[in-house]
Amino acid sequence: MWFIPLPDGDTSVGAVTWPYYMKTRQTDIETFFRDIIAQAPELAARLASAEMVTPVEATGNFSYFCERAYGPNYILLGDALSFIDPVFSSGVLLAMQSAFAAADAVDTCLRHPKEAQATLVGYQRAMREGLRKLSWFIYRINHPSMRDLFMGPRNIFRVKEALLSVLAGDIFGDTPIWRSVTMFKAIYYWNQIRHPRRSIAAWQRRRVSIRV
Ligand SMILES: Cc1cc2nc3c(=O)[nH]c(=O)nc-3n(C[C@H](O)[C@H](O)[C@H](O)COP(=O)(O)OP(=O)(O)OC[C@H]3O[C@@H](n4cnc5c(N)ncnc54)[C@H](O)[C@@H]3O)c2cc1C
Incomplete structure (x- = not known):
């Protein structure tokens, strides 16, 4: 379960479950979610007088890695490039690490245009490889x-x-x-x-x- 205070005063509340559990759903998503919350008494107590401000949403898998990390006049980094299952809360650090690597790559492209292609390919490979290493633990x-x-x-x-x-x-x-x-x-x-x-x-x- 997560319970994350957001800057505007609202709180993001959610749950990560096995797919088979999602498939046991026989009610609408909101009722299903309220049943999940009820299974966590401490969370349920905190939410007793909470007001729901957006509809409940469900999604199968929100991890992704873009097919290409670069193209003509663009380079992708952070969430624009990939998002990985938030088990270890690594999103901000991955975004910053990819920003450093992308800045270096852009610098090389501008200073040494002949090395641009190899540099961008290297950037994409390094990002993919890094996420693969982290994924080993997540799986x-x-x-x-x-x-x-x-x-x-x-x-x-x-x-x-x-x-x-x-x-x-x-x-x-x-x-x-x-x-x-x-x-x-x-x-x-x-x-x-x-x-x-x-x-x-x-x-x-x-x-x-x-x-x-
Ligand atoms: C509820 C929630 C909880 C999270 N908890 C954690 C956590 O505990 N630890 C962690 O490490 N990560 C966490 N993450 C993930 C983390 O927030 C992201 O991985 C990280 O912020 C990605 O950084 P980013 O710079 O790539 O993208 P963002 O932080 O999304 O920044 C993109 C910026 O671009 C702006 N923008 C978009 N379109 C345009 C446009 N056309 N023109 C100009 N500006 C534009 C947006 O307004 C935004 O400010 C969480 C995410 C969510 C949603």
Whole structure:
């Protein structure tokens, strides 16, 4: 559930659910949403005297990455380029990181026009690659092996700092975290092998839950 105060005094309230749960809906969206809120008593108490100021909306998936990050006289960055599932609240940092990278790319295009094409291709590749690295964690966020690692953190091979760097959005730069990130993934997979039944159950549950 989210509960986000907005600058104009309103509050954005919402829920992220598995697709299968959305498909159980038998009422209108507003009633369905009110039922979801009722399942979170603390949120329901906060909203007891709240007034709904816009209609309830539902959407299947709001993650996207534009097919092209650049074209004649334009370059895309921030939300204009992509938006990734907001599990880790990385939107602002990704927007700022892409702004730095795009500014460098534009600078190169203006100073060295012959390098423009290669620079823009490199920019697009770096953005896509960075988001792919972050997505690895998002796709596995509710896997039991990942939950184990998050809830019982140990800092072998400095995986903790590396993970914090990734989740903070430090995915485009030269920070030397990738060896530790690889170790984190190795521990994650090792955890899965150690608990095969749980891993298979999680895989099956996910497959059913995300079926469209
Ligand atoms: C409810 C909500 C909660 C969020 N929570 C978080 C969070 O906790 N942490 C986090 O990191 N991210 C969060 N995000 C995501 C984050 O806000 C965005 O990823 C980030 O603001 C993107 O920055 P941006 O500069 O690309 O776009 P924006 O911040 O949208 O800026 C684009 C600007 O361009 C202006 N504009 C649009 N069209 C024109 C035009 N034709 N001419 C001139 N100006 C124009 C707009 O008015 C706007 O000011 C949240 C988003 C929402 C909606």
